[in-house]
Amino acid sequence: MGNDGLDAGQDEVTDARRQFAEELKSARELHNPRPLSQKALARLVGTSKSTISRVETCQGRIPPELPAKLDEVLGTDGKFKRLYEEVVSRSFPSLYRRRMALERSAIAIREWSPTIVPGLLQTADYARALFKGSVPRAGEDEVAAHVSSRLARQTILRGDTPPDVHVVLCESVLRRHLGSPDIMRRQLKALLDAGERPMLRVQVLPLDATAHLFSDWPVTLFTSLTHQTSVCVENFKTVGIIDEPDHVRMALRTYDEITSEALPARESASLIATQMESLT
Structure with missing residues (x-):
């Protein structure tokens, strides 16, 4: 039963992480006035293209300072900060x-x-x-x-x-x-x-x-x-x-x-x- 709880918790983290990745890719591709490439977005938020790529493919952790910068550059009114908080929250046991x-x-x-x-x-x-x-x-x-x-x-x-x-x-x-x-x-x-x-x-x-x-x-x-x-x-x-x-x-x-x-x-x-x- 303990292992089932751990697996369920990991599934919740994965789901939250995937949502962050999907929202990031969507916001980047639908950016107004023109879509942003991973390289262009990375330059605007002060990180590397490989970091944006890893985040969008759910590889490795999300840098803690990134969500606020994404909200600022993409004009998403705190969306990525909230999504990131959900990822962090689900990484802790439900208790x-x-x-x-x-x-x-x-x-x-x-x-x-x-x-x-x-x-x-x-x-x-x-x-x-x-x-x-x-x-x-x-x-x-x-x-x-x-x-x-x-x-x-x-x-x-x-x-x-x-x-x-x-x-x-x-x-x-x-x-x-x-x-x-x-x-x-x-x-x-x-x-x-x-x-x-x-x-x-x-x-x-x-x-x-x-x-x-x-x-x-x-x-x-x-x-x-x-x-x-x-x-x-x-x-x-x-x-x-x-x-x-x-x-x-x-x-x-x-x-x-x-x-x-x-x-x-x-x-x-x-x-x-x-x-x-x-x-x-």
């Missing part, structure tokens, strides 16, 4: 898809992580080391697909209207070596760079902070355009979405408590930099 949808549409994201750097801020090497450690028998193609899907989520941070993102990490996240010192240095540098973005704040909760409701699990709070907040709690091979108002209020209160105990952003950046410099 996680609502979480991914909440993430894509959120105007504010609050994250707490007691163990690892959250996916929105992971580097490719860090994501690869994490996945290979959790799925040691995974082949290189599977690892590459996972890393690509993980990094694709980060496009929401580079859009025209990125969400407000607030991340609080346990200090142990900085000290836990998931990969070589070079991998950890690059990951910590990425955290420092992320904290300099105007819509993104990174704080560190010291190891001697008091216990709290979220001590055991990573928790994400998503706030929608209608200012409704949903709470996502992740555990081994499962994810729970909580919308019940009393529980949401409790989660928001807990997040505020964590934030108040965490180091201020500037002190958090200093601690991250110190840990980065200590890696040899």
Whole structure:
């Protein structure tokens, strides 16, 4: 039964990928005032003809930056961005898809992580080391697909209207070596760079902070355009979405408590930099 689920999921990814390819070829050939060749389109979006060819024949991954450029050049009003998000969404197990949808549409994201750097801020090497450690028998193609899907989520941070993102990490996240010192240095540098973005704040909760409701699990709070907040709690091979108002209020209160105990952003950046410099 497990294999059937995997096959069904792969079929869904293939279908979404094929739709992206067909829409791209159609938009290119029907472009006004004249059709565009693969070479001409590649020049306009700043990529290679071979990349456009691979996308149209469903070979390899779709470069994360390509959909927005296609929408701009072809005047498709966000169509390729939406199609790409569907490809990414279907690459995750169905259990996680609502979480991914909440993430894509959120105007504010609050994250707490007691163990690892959250996916929105992971580097490719860090994501690869994490996945290979959790799925040691995974082949290189599977690892590459996972890393690509993980990094694709980060496009929401580079859009025209990125969400407000607030991340609080346990200090142990900085000290836990998931990969070589070079991998950890690059990951910590990425955290420092992320904290300099105007819509993104990174704080560190010291190891001697008091216990709290979220001590055991990573928790994400998503706030929608209608200012409704949903709470996502992740555990081994499962994810729970909580919308019940009393529980949401409790989660928001807990997040505020964590934030108040965490180091201020500037002190958090200093601690991250110190840990980065200590890696040899």
